[in-house]
Amino acid sequence: MTQPAVTIDTQRPGIPFARLSLVEFRKSFDTRAGRWFTISILILAFAAMLIQTFLVPAGAAQDLNDMALVQNSLLGIFVAIIPILLVTQEWGQRTALVTFSLEPRRGRVVLAKLVASALVVLGVLVISVLIALLGTALAGGLRGIEVDWNLSAQMLRNIFIGNAIATLLGFGIALLLMNTPAAIVTYFVYMFVVPTVLNVAGAFLDWFADIVPWIDFASAQEPLLDSGGMSGEEWAQLATSSLLWVGVPLAFGIWRWLRTEVK
Template identity: 40%
Template sequence: MTATLTATRTPSASTRTFTRPSLARLTGVELRKMADTRAGLWLMVITALVSVAVVVIQLFAAHPADQTFKNLFQSTMFPTAILLPVLGILSVTSEWSQRTALTTFALTPQRQRIAGAKVLAAVVLGVLAVLPGLVFAAIGNAIAGGMDSAAGSWSFSAMLLGYAVLFSVINVLFGIGFGMLFMNSAVAIVLYFVVPTVWSLLTGLISGLKSTSEWLDLSVTSTPLFDDAALSGGEWAKLAASVGLWVLLPTVLGLTRLLRREVS
Protein backbone atom coordinates (compact mmCIF):
# COMPACT_ATOMS: atom_id res chain seq x y z
CA MET A 1 0.00 0.00 0.00
CA THR A 2 1.46 3.25 -1.01
CA ALA A 3 0.49 6.66 0.18
CA THR A 4 0.79 9.74 -1.94
CA LEU A 5 1.76 12.82 -0.02
CA THR A 6 1.03 16.21 -1.49
CA ALA A 7 3.22 18.99 -0.16
CA THR A 8 1.70 22.40 0.15
CA ARG A 9 4.21 25.08 -0.60
CA THR A 10 3.88 28.50 0.85
CA PRO A 11 4.84 31.43 -1.34
CA SER A 12 8.39 32.53 -0.76
CA ALA A 13 9.19 36.07 0.20
CA SER A 14 10.36 36.75 -3.33
CA THR A 15 7.00 35.77 -4.84
CA ARG A 16 4.79 37.75 -2.44
CA THR A 17 3.22 40.93 -3.71
CA PHE A 18 3.02 44.00 -1.56
CA THR A 19 0.75 46.94 -2.21
CA ARG A 20 1.97 50.29 -1.05
CA PRO A 21 -0.38 52.36 1.11
CA SER A 22 -2.48 54.93 -0.69
CA LEU A 23 -1.86 58.63 -0.26
CA ALA A 24 -5.19 58.93 1.55
CA ARG A 25 -4.11 56.30 4.07
CA LEU A 26 -0.74 58.01 4.59
CA THR A 27 -2.53 61.30 5.13
CA GLY A 28 -4.74 59.67 7.76
CA VAL A 29 -1.67 58.27 9.49
CA GLU A 30 -0.01 61.70 9.53
CA LEU A 31 -3.17 63.27 10.98
CA ARG A 32 -3.26 60.65 13.72
CA LYS A 33 0.42 61.20 14.48
CA MET A 34 -0.26 64.89 15.05
CA ALA A 35 -2.55 64.08 17.97
CA ASP A 36 -0.87 60.91 19.24
CA THR A 37 2.02 62.70 20.90
CA ARG A 38 1.63 64.44 24.23
CA ALA A 39 2.93 67.71 22.78
CA GLY A 40 0.50 67.61 19.86
CA LEU A 41 -2.49 66.75 22.04
CA TRP A 42 -1.78 69.48 24.57
CA LEU A 43 -1.14 72.00 21.82
CA MET A 44 -4.62 71.32 20.43
CA VAL A 45 -6.15 71.59 23.90
CA ILE A 46 -4.36 74.87 24.62
CA THR A 47 -5.45 76.28 21.24
CA ALA A 48 -9.07 75.45 22.04
CA LEU A 49 -8.82 76.92 25.55
CA VAL A 50 -7.28 80.15 24.25
CA SER A 51 -10.05 80.45 21.66
CA VAL A 52 -12.65 80.05 24.41
CA ALA A 53 -10.85 82.66 26.52
CA VAL A 54 -10.87 85.11 23.60
CA VAL A 55 -14.64 84.70 23.21
CA VAL A 56 -15.21 85.16 26.96
CA ILE A 57 -13.08 88.33 26.99
CA GLN A 58 -15.08 89.68 24.05
CA LEU A 59 -18.32 89.08 25.97
CA PHE A 60 -17.14 91.13 28.93
CA ALA A 61 -14.94 93.77 27.31
CA ALA A 62 -16.29 94.47 23.81
CA HIS A 63 -19.07 96.91 23.03
CA PRO A 64 -22.42 95.10 22.58
CA ALA A 65 -22.64 96.23 18.96
CA ASP A 66 -19.30 94.46 18.32
CA GLN A 67 -20.44 91.23 19.94
CA THR A 68 -21.50 89.53 16.74
CA PHE A 69 -21.05 86.03 15.39
CA LYS A 70 -18.64 87.31 12.74
CA ASN A 71 -16.43 89.24 15.17
CA LEU A 72 -16.37 86.44 17.74
CA PHE A 73 -15.47 83.87 15.10
CA GLN A 74 -12.73 86.01 13.59
CA SER A 75 -11.21 86.59 17.03
CA THR A 76 -10.86 82.81 17.50
CA MET A 77 -8.81 82.55 14.31
CA PHE A 78 -5.82 84.45 15.72
CA PRO A 79 -4.80 81.91 18.42
CA THR A 80 -5.42 79.16 15.88
CA ALA A 81 -3.17 80.89 13.34
CA ILE A 82 -0.41 81.36 15.93
CA LEU A 83 -0.40 77.97 17.66
CA LEU A 84 -1.44 75.38 15.07
CA PRO A 85 1.58 76.02 12.80
CA VAL A 86 3.69 74.76 15.72
CA LEU A 87 1.83 71.47 15.37
CA GLY A 88 2.75 71.47 11.69
CA ILE A 89 6.40 72.01 12.63
CA LEU A 90 6.34 69.16 15.15
CA SER A 91 4.72 66.79 12.67
CA VAL A 92 7.87 67.06 10.54
CA THR A 93 10.65 67.59 13.08
CA SER A 94 9.47 64.83 15.44
CA GLU A 95 10.47 62.29 12.79
CA TRP A 96 14.08 63.26 13.46
CA SER A 97 14.03 64.30 17.12
CA GLN A 98 12.20 61.09 18.16
CA ARG A 99 14.05 58.96 15.60
CA THR A 100 10.90 57.69 13.92
CA ALA A 101 12.15 58.65 10.46
CA LEU A 102 13.90 55.29 10.08
CA THR A 103 10.62 53.42 10.59
CA THR A 104 8.59 55.86 8.52
CA PHE A 105 10.87 55.77 5.50
CA ALA A 106 11.48 52.02 5.81
CA LEU A 107 7.76 51.35 5.52
CA THR A 108 7.35 53.95 2.76
CA PRO A 109 10.69 54.49 1.02
CA GLN A 110 9.28 57.11 -1.35
CA ARG A 111 9.97 60.15 0.81
CA GLN A 112 8.08 62.48 -1.48
CA ARG A 113 4.89 60.52 -0.71
CA ILE A 114 5.43 61.03 3.02
CA ALA A 115 6.07 64.72 2.44
CA GLY A 116 2.93 64.96 0.32
CA ALA A 117 0.91 63.20 3.04
CA LYS A 118 2.19 65.66 5.64
CA VAL A 119 1.20 68.60 3.46
CA LEU A 120 -2.26 67.14 2.84
CA ALA A 121 -2.65 66.42 6.56
CA ALA A 122 -1.78 70.06 7.26
CA VAL A 123 -4.46 71.18 4.80
CA VAL A 124 -7.05 68.93 6.46
CA LEU A 125 -5.98 70.20 9.89
CA GLY A 126 -6.31 73.79 8.71
CA VAL A 127 -9.86 73.14 7.49
CA LEU A 128 -10.89 71.27 10.65
CA ALA A 129 -9.36 73.96 12.88
CA VAL A 130 -12.09 76.37 11.76
CA LEU A 131 -14.88 74.20 13.20
CA PRO A 132 -14.19 74.76 16.93
CA GLY A 133 -14.08 78.51 16.31
CA LEU A 134 -17.51 78.36 14.71
CA VAL A 135 -18.89 76.45 17.69
CA PHE A 136 -17.32 78.74 20.31
CA ALA A 137 -18.44 81.86 18.41
CA ALA A 138 -22.00 80.54 18.07
CA ILE A 139 -22.23 79.82 21.80
CA GLY A 140 -20.73 83.19 22.66
CA ASN A 141 -23.04 85.00 20.27
CA ALA A 142 -26.10 83.31 21.74
CA ILE A 143 -25.00 84.37 25.22
CA ALA A 144 -24.28 87.92 24.03
CA GLY A 145 -27.73 88.19 22.45
CA GLY A 146 -29.31 87.09 25.70
CA MET A 147 -27.33 89.64 27.71
CA ASP A 148 -28.00 92.66 25.47
CA SER A 149 -30.45 93.18 22.64
CA ALA A 150 -27.85 95.28 20.76
CA ALA A 151 -25.57 92.24 20.49
CA GLY A 152 -25.95 88.82 18.95
CA SER A 153 -26.07 89.53 15.20
CA TRP A 154 -25.79 86.31 13.18
CA SER A 155 -24.84 88.04 9.93
CA PHE A 156 -22.17 85.92 8.25
CA SER A 157 -21.26 85.12 4.66
CA ALA A 158 -19.90 82.01 2.99
CA MET A 159 -17.13 84.15 1.54
CA LEU A 160 -15.84 85.02 5.02
CA LEU A 161 -15.89 81.35 5.96
CA GLY A 162 -13.89 80.50 2.86
CA TYR A 163 -11.37 83.22 3.64
CA ALA A 164 -11.07 81.93 7.22
CA VAL A 165 -10.36 78.41 5.96
CA LEU A 166 -7.74 79.77 3.54
CA PHE A 167 -6.13 81.80 6.33
CA SER A 168 -5.97 78.75 8.59
CA VAL A 169 -4.54 76.47 5.89
CA ILE A 170 -1.86 79.00 4.92
CA ASN A 171 -0.65 79.28 8.49
CA VAL A 172 -0.47 75.53 9.08
CA LEU A 173 1.44 75.09 5.81
CA PHE A 174 3.73 77.86 7.03
CA GLY A 175 4.66 75.57 9.93
CA ILE A 176 5.11 72.55 7.67
CA GLY A 177 7.52 74.51 5.48
CA PHE A 178 9.65 75.65 8.41
CA GLY A 179 9.66 72.13 9.84
CA MET A 180 10.90 70.63 6.58
CA LEU A 181 13.51 73.32 6.15
CA PHE A 182 15.14 73.13 9.59
CA MET A 183 14.19 69.58 10.77
CA ASN A 184 14.83 70.58 14.38
CA SER A 185 11.91 71.35 16.68
CA ALA A 186 13.55 74.04 18.81
CA VAL A 187 15.21 75.85 15.91
CA ALA A 188 12.13 75.74 13.67
CA ILE A 189 9.73 76.95 16.41
CA VAL A 190 11.99 79.79 17.52
CA LEU A 191 12.60 80.97 13.96
CA TYR A 192 8.90 80.64 13.14
CA PHE A 193 8.11 83.20 15.83
CA VAL A 194 11.21 85.39 15.53
CA VAL A 195 11.84 85.81 11.80
CA PRO A 196 8.36 87.08 10.75
CA THR A 197 8.24 89.32 13.83
CA VAL A 198 11.62 90.87 13.07
CA TRP A 199 10.63 91.30 9.42
CA SER A 200 7.41 93.08 10.41
CA LEU A 201 9.30 95.37 12.79
CA LEU A 202 11.89 96.26 10.16
CA THR A 203 9.29 97.04 7.51
CA GLY A 204 7.39 99.14 10.02
CA LEU A 205 10.44 101.12 11.18
CA ILE A 206 12.22 101.57 7.84
CA SER A 207 10.19 103.67 5.47
CA GLY A 208 12.03 102.30 2.44
CA LEU A 209 10.72 98.81 3.20
CA LYS A 210 7.09 99.83 3.60
CA SER A 211 6.23 99.14 -0.03
CA THR A 212 8.02 95.80 0.25
CA SER A 213 5.91 94.80 3.26
CA GLU A 214 2.77 95.30 1.21
CA TRP A 215 3.93 92.39 -0.93
CA LEU A 216 6.11 90.21 1.30
CA ASP A 217 4.73 90.60 4.82
CA LEU A 218 2.24 87.76 5.31
CA SER A 219 0.60 89.48 8.28
CA VAL A 220 -0.14 92.48 6.03
CA THR A 221 -1.19 90.65 2.88
CA SER A 222 -3.53 88.30 4.79
CA THR A 223 -5.39 91.16 6.53
CA PRO A 224 -7.90 91.60 3.66
CA LEU A 225 -9.09 88.05 4.35
CA PHE A 226 -10.89 89.47 7.38
CA ASP A 227 -12.74 92.16 5.42
CA ASP A 228 -16.34 91.59 4.39
CA ALA A 229 -15.49 92.17 0.74
CA ALA A 230 -14.06 90.18 -2.14
CA LEU A 231 -10.32 90.54 -2.62
CA SER A 232 -9.18 92.51 -5.64
CA GLY A 233 -6.72 91.19 -8.17
CA GLY A 234 -3.93 93.23 -6.60
CA GLU A 235 -4.70 91.86 -3.14
CA TRP A 236 -4.64 88.30 -4.43
CA ALA A 237 -1.30 88.98 -6.13
CA LYS A 238 0.20 90.36 -2.90
CA LEU A 239 -1.09 87.41 -0.90
CA ALA A 240 0.37 85.01 -3.46
CA ALA A 241 3.74 86.76 -3.33
CA SER A 242 3.96 86.57 0.47
CA VAL A 243 2.78 82.94 0.50
CA GLY A 244 5.45 82.16 -2.08
CA LEU A 245 8.13 83.63 0.18
CA TRP A 246 7.01 82.30 3.58
CA VAL A 247 5.28 79.04 2.65
CA LEU A 248 6.25 77.78 -0.81
CA LEU A 249 9.97 78.62 -0.73
CA PRO A 250 10.70 76.97 2.68
CA THR A 251 8.64 73.94 1.65
CA VAL A 252 10.51 73.46 -1.63
CA LEU A 253 13.91 73.91 0.04
CA GLY A 254 12.85 71.68 2.91
CA LEU A 255 11.60 68.98 0.55
CA THR A 256 14.93 69.04 -1.26
CA ARG A 257 16.72 68.61 2.04
CA LEU A 258 14.32 65.87 3.13
CA LEU A 259 14.93 63.84 -0.02
CA ARG A 260 18.70 64.05 0.41
CA ARG A 261 19.14 63.71 4.16
CA GLU A 262 20.59 60.44 5.42
CA VAL A 263 18.29 58.57 7.78
CA SER A 264 19.96 57.21 10.89
Protein backbone atom coordinates (compact mmCIF):
# COMPACT_ATOMS: atom_id res chain seq x y z
CA MET A 1 0.00 0.00 0.00
CA THR A 2 1.43 3.37 -0.98
CA GLN A 3 1.34 6.30 1.41
CA PRO A 4 -0.61 9.34 0.24
CA ALA A 5 1.53 12.27 -0.83
CA VAL A 6 1.98 14.97 1.78
CA THR A 7 1.13 18.44 0.55
CA ILE A 8 2.14 21.74 2.08
CA ASP A 9 -0.41 24.50 2.35
CA THR A 10 1.51 27.47 0.93
CA GLN A 11 -1.50 29.79 1.28
CA ARG A 12 -1.61 29.55 5.05
CA PRO A 13 -0.70 32.88 6.68
CA GLY A 14 2.58 33.07 8.58
CA ILE A 15 3.10 33.86 12.23
CA PRO A 16 2.00 37.46 12.94
CA PHE A 17 5.02 39.64 13.67
CA ALA A 18 3.48 41.00 16.89
CA ARG A 19 3.13 37.45 18.24
CA LEU A 20 6.69 36.62 17.15
CA SER A 21 8.02 39.70 18.97
CA LEU A 22 6.08 38.86 22.15
CA VAL A 23 7.43 35.30 22.07
CA GLU A 24 10.98 36.62 21.78
CA PHE A 25 10.33 39.07 24.61
CA ARG A 26 9.08 36.22 26.80
CA LYS A 27 12.15 34.16 25.91
CA SER A 28 14.33 36.94 27.38
CA PHE A 29 13.14 35.86 30.84
CA ASP A 30 12.06 32.25 30.30
CA THR A 31 15.47 30.73 30.95
CA ARG A 32 16.93 30.55 34.44
CA ALA A 33 19.93 32.60 33.30
CA GLY A 34 17.79 35.42 31.89
CA ARG A 35 15.34 35.39 34.80
CA TRP A 36 17.92 35.39 37.59
CA PHE A 37 20.17 37.87 35.83
CA THR A 38 17.27 40.31 35.56
CA ILE A 39 16.37 39.80 39.22
CA SER A 40 20.01 40.30 40.23
CA ILE A 41 20.47 43.62 38.46
CA LEU A 42 17.18 44.91 39.87
CA ILE A 43 18.34 43.98 43.39
CA LEU A 44 21.63 45.75 42.67
CA ALA A 45 19.80 48.86 41.47
CA PHE A 46 17.57 48.83 44.57
CA ALA A 47 20.64 48.52 46.82
CA ALA A 48 22.30 51.45 45.05
CA MET A 49 19.16 53.51 45.58
CA LEU A 50 19.18 52.78 49.32
CA ILE A 51 22.85 53.72 49.56
CA GLN A 52 22.28 56.97 47.70
CA THR A 53 19.19 57.73 49.81
CA PHE A 54 20.57 57.12 53.28
CA LEU A 55 24.22 58.13 52.82
CA VAL A 56 23.60 61.53 51.27
CA PRO A 57 24.61 64.29 53.78
CA ALA A 58 21.74 65.54 55.89
CA GLY A 59 22.12 69.15 54.72
CA ALA A 60 22.26 68.27 51.02
CA ALA A 61 19.39 68.33 48.55
CA GLN A 62 18.20 65.22 46.74
CA ASP A 63 17.58 65.63 43.01
CA LEU A 64 15.33 63.19 41.13
CA ASN A 65 17.42 63.80 38.01
CA ASP A 66 20.57 62.68 39.85
CA MET A 67 18.82 59.68 41.34
CA ALA A 68 17.56 58.56 37.92
CA LEU A 69 21.01 59.14 36.47
CA VAL A 70 22.66 56.86 39.03
CA GLN A 71 20.08 54.12 38.45
CA ASN A 72 20.46 54.18 34.70
CA SER A 73 24.25 54.42 34.85
CA LEU A 74 24.19 51.19 36.84
CA LEU A 75 21.51 49.37 34.86
CA GLY A 76 22.93 50.62 31.56
CA ILE A 77 26.11 48.60 32.11
CA PHE A 78 24.19 45.34 32.38
CA VAL A 79 21.14 45.89 30.17
CA ALA A 80 23.01 44.64 27.08
CA ILE A 81 23.47 41.21 28.69
CA ILE A 82 19.74 40.49 28.30
CA PRO A 83 19.74 40.66 24.46
CA ILE A 84 23.03 38.74 24.47
CA LEU A 85 21.35 35.90 26.35
CA LEU A 86 18.29 36.15 24.10
CA VAL A 87 20.31 35.79 20.89
CA THR A 88 22.99 33.31 21.93
CA GLN A 89 20.60 30.87 23.63
CA GLU A 90 19.40 29.81 20.18
CA TRP A 91 22.82 28.32 19.49
CA GLY A 92 24.06 27.49 22.99
CA GLN A 93 20.89 25.62 23.95
CA ARG A 94 20.31 24.32 20.40
CA THR A 95 16.87 25.86 20.01
CA ALA A 96 17.69 27.46 16.64
CA LEU A 97 16.40 24.41 14.76
CA VAL A 98 12.98 24.72 16.40
CA THR A 99 12.89 28.50 15.98
CA PHE A 100 13.79 28.40 12.29
CA SER A 101 11.42 25.50 11.65
CA LEU A 102 8.51 27.52 13.02
CA GLU A 103 9.70 30.69 11.27
CA PRO A 104 12.10 29.89 8.39
CA ARG A 105 12.52 33.56 7.47
CA ARG A 106 15.47 34.36 9.70
CA GLY A 107 15.27 38.07 9.01
CA ARG A 108 11.90 38.22 10.78
CA VAL A 109 13.38 36.39 13.76
CA VAL A 110 16.26 38.88 13.99
CA LEU A 111 13.83 41.81 13.74
CA ALA A 112 11.56 40.27 16.40
CA LYS A 113 14.52 39.83 18.74
CA LEU A 114 15.49 43.45 18.10
CA VAL A 115 11.95 44.63 18.96
CA ALA A 116 12.01 42.48 22.11
CA SER A 117 15.35 44.05 23.07
CA ALA A 118 13.89 47.53 22.58
CA LEU A 119 11.00 46.60 24.88
CA VAL A 120 13.54 45.47 27.48
CA VAL A 121 15.32 48.84 27.25
CA LEU A 122 12.03 50.67 27.67
CA GLY A 123 11.17 48.47 30.65
CA VAL A 124 14.55 49.15 32.25
CA LEU A 125 14.00 52.88 31.81
CA VAL A 126 10.58 52.73 33.45
CA ILE A 127 11.79 50.57 36.36
CA SER A 128 14.82 52.77 36.97
CA VAL A 129 12.64 55.88 37.12
CA LEU A 130 10.27 54.15 39.56
CA ILE A 131 13.21 53.18 41.79
CA ALA A 132 14.51 56.77 41.57
CA LEU A 133 11.06 58.10 42.58
CA LEU A 134 11.02 55.73 45.56
CA GLY A 135 14.51 56.81 46.62
CA THR A 136 13.65 60.48 46.36
CA ALA A 137 10.47 59.95 48.38
CA LEU A 138 12.39 58.05 51.08
CA ALA A 139 15.01 60.81 51.26
CA GLY A 140 12.34 63.45 51.72
CA GLY A 141 9.96 61.48 53.94
CA LEU A 142 12.29 59.55 56.27
CA ARG A 143 15.25 61.89 56.44
CA GLY A 144 13.56 65.24 55.87
CA ILE A 145 15.99 66.16 53.09
CA GLU A 146 14.96 68.85 50.63
CA VAL A 147 14.11 67.11 47.37
CA ASP A 148 13.72 68.33 43.81
CA TRP A 149 11.07 66.36 41.91
CA ASN A 150 11.94 67.79 38.51
CA LEU A 151 12.85 65.13 35.93
CA SER A 152 13.80 66.67 32.60
CA ALA A 153 12.62 65.21 29.30
CA GLN A 154 16.14 65.75 27.93
CA MET A 155 17.61 63.51 30.63
CA LEU A 156 15.05 60.77 29.93
CA ARG A 157 15.78 61.00 26.19
CA ASN A 158 19.54 60.81 26.67
CA ILE A 159 19.27 57.92 29.12
CA PHE A 160 17.13 55.98 26.64
CA ILE A 161 19.60 56.70 23.81
CA GLY A 162 22.52 55.50 25.93
CA ASN A 163 20.75 52.28 26.93
CA ALA A 164 19.58 51.70 23.34
CA ILE A 165 23.16 52.03 22.05
CA ALA A 166 24.45 49.60 24.68
CA THR A 167 21.65 47.15 23.80
CA LEU A 168 22.44 47.36 20.08
CA LEU A 169 26.10 46.76 20.88
CA GLY A 170 25.30 43.61 22.87
CA PHE A 171 22.81 42.52 20.22
CA GLY A 172 25.35 42.89 17.41
CA ILE A 173 28.12 41.10 19.30
CA ALA A 174 25.74 38.23 20.13
CA LEU A 175 24.71 37.87 16.47
CA LEU A 176 28.34 37.88 15.39
CA LEU A 177 29.76 35.43 17.96
CA MET A 178 26.69 33.25 18.74
CA ASN A 179 28.30 32.17 22.00
CA THR A 180 27.19 33.47 25.41
CA PRO A 181 30.54 33.60 27.33
CA ALA A 182 32.44 35.00 24.33
CA ALA A 183 29.78 37.66 23.69
CA ILE A 184 29.66 38.80 27.34
CA VAL A 185 33.45 39.00 27.61
CA THR A 186 33.69 40.89 24.31
CA TYR A 187 31.01 43.33 25.44
CA PHE A 188 32.91 44.23 28.62
CA VAL A 189 36.14 44.52 26.62
CA TYR A 190 34.33 47.00 24.36
CA MET A 191 33.04 48.97 27.34
CA PHE A 192 36.13 49.11 29.56
CA VAL A 193 39.33 47.84 27.89
CA VAL A 194 39.07 49.47 24.45
CA PRO A 195 38.45 53.02 25.82
CA THR A 196 41.44 52.66 28.16
CA VAL A 197 43.72 51.55 25.32
CA LEU A 198 42.53 54.39 23.08
CA ASN A 199 43.06 57.05 25.76
CA VAL A 200 46.51 55.73 26.66
CA ALA A 201 47.47 55.78 22.97
CA GLY A 202 46.10 59.32 22.69
CA ALA A 203 48.19 60.44 25.67
CA PHE A 204 51.42 59.28 24.01
CA LEU A 205 50.62 60.08 20.37
CA ASP A 206 49.76 63.70 19.70
CA TRP A 207 48.34 63.03 16.23
CA PHE A 208 46.08 60.30 17.65
CA ALA A 209 44.74 62.48 20.49
CA ASP A 210 42.56 64.47 18.06
CA ILE A 211 41.06 61.25 16.65
CA VAL A 212 40.25 59.59 19.99
CA PRO A 213 37.05 61.61 20.71
CA TRP A 214 35.66 60.41 17.36
CA ILE A 215 36.35 56.71 17.91
CA ASP A 216 36.23 56.35 21.71
CA PHE A 217 32.84 54.74 22.16
CA ALA A 218 32.63 55.11 25.96
CA SER A 219 33.79 58.75 26.14
CA ALA A 220 31.41 59.77 23.37
CA GLN A 221 28.47 58.67 25.55
CA GLU A 222 29.51 60.64 28.64
CA PRO A 223 27.90 63.94 27.47
CA LEU A 224 24.57 62.13 27.31
CA LEU A 225 24.53 62.21 31.10
CA ASP A 226 25.50 65.89 31.32
CA SER A 227 22.64 68.11 32.45
CA GLY A 228 23.98 70.90 30.21
CA GLY A 229 23.11 69.03 27.02
CA MET A 230 25.25 68.01 24.04
CA SER A 231 26.80 70.17 21.37
CA GLY A 232 26.62 69.43 17.66
CA GLU A 233 30.19 68.16 17.66
CA GLU A 234 29.47 65.80 20.56
CA TRP A 235 26.44 64.37 18.71
CA ALA A 236 28.65 63.86 15.65
CA GLN A 237 31.29 62.08 17.77
CA LEU A 238 28.62 59.84 19.28
CA ALA A 239 27.26 58.97 15.82
CA THR A 240 30.73 58.27 14.39
CA SER A 241 31.91 56.06 17.25
CA SER A 242 28.58 54.24 17.37
CA LEU A 243 28.75 53.53 13.64
CA LEU A 244 32.23 52.06 14.10
CA TRP A 245 31.73 50.00 17.27
CA VAL A 246 28.00 49.17 16.96
CA GLY A 247 27.11 49.39 13.28
CA VAL A 248 29.94 47.23 11.95
CA PRO A 249 29.45 44.26 14.36
CA LEU A 250 25.68 44.50 13.90
CA ALA A 251 25.94 44.38 10.10
CA PHE A 252 28.35 41.43 10.06
CA GLY A 253 26.34 39.73 12.82
CA ILE A 254 23.11 39.89 10.81
CA TRP A 255 24.95 38.57 7.76
CA ARG A 256 26.32 35.63 9.75
CA TRP A 257 22.95 34.91 11.43
CA LEU A 258 21.22 34.69 8.05
CA ARG A 259 23.82 32.36 6.54
CA THR A 260 25.01 30.08 9.36
CA GLU A 261 24.01 26.43 9.03
CA VAL A 262 21.99 25.06 11.93
CA LYS A 263 23.57 21.91 13.35
